[in-house]
Amino acid sequence: MTAEQQHEQALLLLRDYEDSGAGWFWASNAEGRVIYISQCIAQRLECPHVELLDRQVQSLFILERDENDGVERTLPLLLSARKTFNDLAVRAAVEGHEVWWSISGRPQFDSEGTFIGYRGNGTDITALRQSQRDASRLAEYDSLTGLANRHRMGKRLLSTLNAYQAARRACAVMMIDLDRFKQVNDTLGHQAGDELLKQVAQRLQSVIAEKGCEIGRLGGDEFQILLPDLDDRGRLGEIAQKIIQMVSQPYQIEGSRVIIGASVGVAISPYDGVGADELVRSADLALYASKGGGRGQFRFYSSDLHAEAERRRQIEDDLRDALARNQIWLAYQPIIETKSDRVIGVESLLRWTHPELGDVSPAVFIPIAEEAGLIGALGDWALKQACADAARWPGTLRVAVNVSPVQFTNVGFAGVVTQALANSGLEPERLELELTESIFLNDDQVTDDAFSSLKLLGVRLALDDFGTGYSSLGYLRKAPFDKIKIDQGFIRGVTEPGSRNRAIISAIVSLAGALDMDTTAEGIEAHDELGLMRELGVKQIQGYIYAQPLPEMMVAEALEDGTWTIKPEGPSKYRPERRTVLRKVGLIHEDHRYEVTMRNLSRTGAMIEGLVDVPVGEKFVVDFGEGQLAVAEVRRSAGAMQGLEFETPLVDDGAGGLCTRHRVSPYLIVQAGMQLTALQPGQSLLPGMMPGTVGLSMPKFGQVNERARGNRAA
Missing domain, CATH: 3.30.450.20 (PAS domain)
Incomplete structure (x- = not known):
């Protein structure tokens, strides 16, 4: 070639x-x-x-x-x-x-x-x-929802915190757990559960719009959100609340209407943890507290959650034996006819007197009972005891009993009601069962059968906390309710200018009237609220303006004369609640830090005791601890008591309490030459402001020696 x-x-x-x-x-x-x-x-x-x-x-x-x-x-x-x-x-x-x-x-x-x-x-x-890209995605993303997986979220959080420590920036982590997801999985199957998780992921993505944020599914029904450069607890609370509201809206899964809820825990670096593991543990503990507080809530991490978790474990252990040890009893709150001030019924409320802890709030032990699987036994006991008590009372006073979703969806619940009525001899029309909207969780045949059985017995049915849960006019159309109870959340602030609650209550009253249902307004405390309820046509009132829950013996005594009438007594106008707190706080003025007692607290101010000769108009910095500082001005002053108004209102902490929007950054510790750590209980981050520190100038105000005052009083 x-x-x-x-x-x-x-x-x-x-x-x-x-x-x-x-x-x-x-x-x-x-x-x-x-x-x-x-x-x-x-x-x-x-x-x-x-x-x-x-x-x-x-x-x-x-x-x-x-x-x-x-x-x-x-x-x-x-x-x-x-x-x-x-x-x-x-x-x-x-x-x-x-x-x-x-x-x-x-x-x-x-x-x-x-x-x-x-x-x-x-x-x-x-x-x-x-x-390679698909393999990388499988390694870092959840194949079901398309969200980041546990591996990617952990890697992203670690790299973010390392970078942010050098730049002295903040980063928040939210842990989200779905409430009642297991029930959906068990009743509708895993395929329906997977579809539900996909829809939850889509809703989370619609809520989180902050730049640089990432949402991950850690596994099961647990999600995590990374929120860089966000430490405003007011904004974080708004996001958490929006997540809860969005996730709690009904879903359509394979032709079935499904309703779940969500609980959220929030921790912020460097305040609640410096490293990734520490921050996630703090967010997990906050999540645990939100679930323990009743679910459908959010919580910020705080150092006292460790003690709260231990106390909760003790309460759960002791609650298992409380019925057998006769520690559980019923109180009864009167329900008043609006026009006549006449008592036409009472609502039975569970109470627990603990031998060591004293009276344990139902807001504490009821959620624990639900999570521990004890609510069914407690509810059945309350039903039987309320029927037995009411049967002994003279007249035809109705008794209302709260029924949990667990009780209601039990196929044998109608039999329990029948037995309670038969054993007590109470007429069925005198028993009113209060149900919350969560009974419509799966909107299935079990719910319809339970309604039919109870109405055949002749008992009354009331829809409790209307408008706060999974409201739908669809189930009002077919569920045979006799009454709608207007939640006190709509009552609070209803008389304030600009409140939309008045229009909402008016609409509820009109709806109930059209459906031939009674209405009860809960939580009425002031005369202006009562007057408005009368004006709007609410038929029944329940609240402290008439009476607090009473022991059974006092109800029996009040009914001896036949007609039971109560005259309303309370403040003329509603005022935002001030929480009685009785705790020590720091009060900083110039270069001195005083220890005082805070006696009550609201979003806009507080009442403190401990300083004398303080003029109106003086400004202080209130140190609540754990980096929480609030600038306040004295608005009232008498003796050792001062009323303070905050320059920036406090925000909801998710647990029924209040906290500051921002905290003093632990990065100040680094400036003082110390090692960077999360905030500790009682820690002050202001140099020279620890309790007992002598200032450069003479203190301007005298401080009351409370121990000496106590001795003189004795």
Whole structure:
């Protein structure tokens, strides 16, 4: 074979190689312009071959940055170096085409050593890149919801916190757990549960709009949200509340209406944890507290949650034996006919007198009983005891009993009611069962059958806390309720200018009237609230303006004369609640820190005791501890008591309490030469402001010696 024939054969082999798609060739001149490129590249990019010629090489390819070596390289830089390169991963610089190649190039020189351009080859690695990307996504993203998985969230949190410590920036973490998800999984199946998780993920993505945030599913029904540069607890509380509201809206799953809830725990770095593990533990503890507080709530982390968790475990253990030890009893709150002030019924309320803890609030032990599976036994006991008590009372006073969703959906519940009525001899029409909207969780046949059975017995049914849960006019259409109870959340602030609650209550009253139902307004405490309820046509009133819950013996005594009438007594106008707290706080003035007692607290102010000779208009900084500082001005002053007004209102802490929007950053500790740590109980971050520290000037105010005052009083 001649040299010419060999050359032709080589060209044929190269042409076959190009046509096979296994590889391709390119060449450029000394100016970096393309003088040859295989025809298959034009076909791959869906453009005329001639358009690829005479273009700069870098206009066709984009070099991928190597994240491992941290060096920013560009293709023009490599070409100008006139060195050989091999297997560079490049992407087609053509919009609308996701094409990747691995290219190599060798500089060419003439006989005199002058650079004349490059010759090179390439192979298509698009399929490999997509496979690598899919594998990477599987390693970092949840295949069901498309959200980040536990691995990615942990890696992202760790890298964020490391970077933010150097920059002294804050970062919040939210832990979210779905309430009653297991019940949906058990009743509708795992396929329905998976579909529900997908819809929850979509709702979370619609809520979280903050830049740089990431949402992850850690597994099961647990989610996590990373919120960089956010430490405003007012804003975080709003986000948490919106998440709870969005997740709690009804879902349509395989033709069934499904309702779940959500609990949220929030922790913020560096206040609640410096490292990733510490911050996640704090958020987990806050989540545990929110679930223990009744679910459907959010909680911020605080150091006292450790003690609260231990106390909760003790309460759960002791609650298991409380019934057997006769520690559980019923109190009865009168329900008043609005027009006549006549008592027409009472609501039975569970009470627990603990031998060591004293009276344990129902807000504490009822959620624990629900989570521990004890609410069914407690509810059945309350039903039987209320019927027995009411049967002994003279007259026809009705008794209302709260029924948990667990009780109501039990197929034997109607039998329990029948037995309670038969054993006590109470007429069915005197028993009113109060149900919350959560009984419509799955909107299934069990719920419909329970309604039918109870109405056949002749008992009355009341819809409790209307408008606060999973409100739907659909179930009012078919559920045979006799009464709607307006939740006190709509009562609070109803008489204040600009409140929309008046319109809401008016609409509820009209709706109930159209459906031939009674209405009861709960939580009425002031005369202006009572007057408005009368004006709006609410038929029944329940609240402290008439009576607090009473022991059974007092109810029996009040009924001895036949008619039981109570005159309303209370403040003329509603005022925002001030919580009685009786706790020590710091009061900072100039370079002195005083210890005082805070006696009550509201969003806008507090009453403190401990300083004398304080004029109205004086300004202080209130140190609540754990970095919480609030600027306040004295509005009232009498003796050792001062009424303070906060410059910035406090915000809801998710647990029925209040907290400051912002806290003093622990990064101040670093400035003082100390190691960075999360906030500790009682820790002051202001230099020279620890209790007992002597200031540079004489203290301006005298401080009351409360121990001495107590001794004199004795």
